[in-house]
Amino acid sequence: MKAWQVIEHGEPKKVMELGEKAVPEPGPGEVRILVKAAALALPDVFMCRGTYAFNPGIPFTPGQEVVGIVNATGAGVDLAVGSRVIATTSFIQGNGGFAEQALAPISATYPIPDGMPDEDAAAFLIPFQTAYIALARRGQLLRGETLLVHGGAGGVGSAAIQVGRALGAKVIATATGPERVKACLDLGASLAIDIGGEDFAEIVNKATEGRGANVIFDPVGGDVFIRSFKCIANEGRLLAIGYSSGSWKNAATGAVVFKNCSVVGVLAALYDKEFLDRTHEELLKLYAEGKIRPRKQEISFDDIPDALTDLVDRKVIGRVVAVL
Numbered sequence: 001m002k003a004w005q006v007i008e009h010g011e012p013k014k015v016m017e018l019g020e021k022a023v024p025e026p027g028p029g030e031v032r033i034l035v036k037a038a039a040l041a042l043p044d045v046f047m048c049r050g051t052y053a054f055n056p057g058i059p060f061t062p063g064q065e066v067v068g069i070v071n072a073t074g075a076g077v078d079l080a081v082g083s084r085v086i087a088t089t090s091f092i093q094g095n096g097g098f099a100e101q102a103l104a105p106i107s108a109t110y111p112i113p114d115g116m117p118d119e120d121a122a123a124f125l126i127p128f129q130t131a132y133i134a135l136a137r138r139g140q141l142l143r144g145e146t147l148l149v150h151g152g153a154g155g156v157g158s159a160a161i162q163v164g165r166a167l168g169a170k171v172i173a174t175a176t177g178p179e180r181v182k183a184c185l186d187l188g189a190s191l192a193i194d195i196g197g198e199d200f201a202e203i204v205n206k207a208t209e210g211r212g213a214n215v216i217f218d219p220v221g222g223d224v225f226i227r228s229f230k231c232i233a234n235e236g237r238l239l240a241i242g243y244s245s246g247s248w249k250n251a252a253t254g255a256v257v258f259k260n261c262s263v264v265g266v267l268a269a270l271y272d273k274e275f276l277d278r279t280h281e282e283l284l285k286l287y288a289e290g291k292i293r294p295r296k297q298e299i300s301f302d303d304i305p306d307a308l309t310d311l312v313d314r315k316v317i318g319r320v321v322a323v324l
């Protein structure tokens with residue numbers, strides 16, 4: 001089968017090679033999926049570089065999220081061959097989605113409802129589960145509260161704006177440049193701040209009459225994380241999601257105490273199947289009601305390394321989906 005493989009660590013365009021690879025066999029509890037669409041994200045870049053939390057041995061096929069048709073099942077799997085599914089792949093074992101066929105654990109594989117096109121489904125699972133778990137569970141976001149979403153034009157950020165709105169929050173977002181700021185407004189933010197030239201903390205404080213944001217969703221990290229303490233409300237929750245800026249920064253205990261706030265870590269992957277299934281059901285309801293829609297752009301399978309470079313260069317709005 002045709003597959004992209006990372007042959008050494010480095011930047012995607014340099015280290016990814018398109019070639020033939022043996023079709024992987026599903027192990028116990030796994031399914032094999034004939035891939036129809038695969039989503040791209042920054043963690044794929046981090047895996048190419050060898051800087052991600054999970055590093056399969058070289059060579060490996062990245063790609064965390066796919067849509068396709070189940071064409072083989074391992075022992076203990078009770079799902080029919082031929083099912084149309086969305087899944088988080090077995091990328092940790094190197095059998096990711098940038099290939100004609102990918103493996104996925106059955107625990108992270110879901111049938112796709114009729115009426116959800118492949119391209120929507122491919123951009124749905126990880127961003128919206130992350131956003132929902134972060135805001136509803138970890139952030140305890142309440143109706144009427146102010147939510148600040150950093151990286152609002154990105155993959156998880158674009159999902160967080162919509163989930164925040166659906167949960168009844170007033171959403172403020174940050175992004176870089178006019179096109180990305182407009183995307184945040186289109187997604188449902190009532191105010192979007194261009195962090196390329198504006199001080200977001202000052203603007204958030206002004207917009208909330210000095211109270212600050214009750215919940216801050218931060219997939220960016222670095223200086224954005226540190227600056228967020230300047231505009232967090234009393235009893236606010238600063239959700240640490242990721243580090244698209246390239247680095248985590250530590251919170252100063254003094255800042256946490258004097259703002260009477262919490263820094264809350266979020267790792268969606270740590271929840272058990274029952275909880276994730278319930279979350280998925282909630283999200284499908286919001287999708288069916290038209291309250292959430294993945295923001296995405298489509299590319300061809302051959303263009304995956306170029307599109308990963310565009311992610312690094314902050315040229316992508318929403319999620320990128322490679323269509324096979």
Ligand SMILES: NC(=O)c1ccc[n+]([C@@H]2O[C@H](COP(=O)([O-])OP(=O)(O)OC[C@H]3O[C@@H](n4cnc5c(N)ncnc54)[C@H](OP(=O)(O)O)[C@@H]3O)[C@@H](O)[C@H]2O)c1
Pocket residue numbers: 041042043126127130151152153154155156157174175176177180195219220240241242243244245246266267268269311312313314318319
């Ligand atoms: N905790 C979890 O469960 C979980 C789940 C999924 C993802 N994540 C993490 O969340 C982070 C974001 O993932 P994503 O898929 O949403 O990425 P993405 O689509 O590339 O979005 C990242 C956003 O960060 C902003 N950004 C700021 N500095 C940047 C830089 N130096 N390089 C690139 N982007 C920068 C960009 O916005 P502007 O250019 O508009 O400023 C961009 O829209 C990653 O670290 C990922 O690992 C965590």
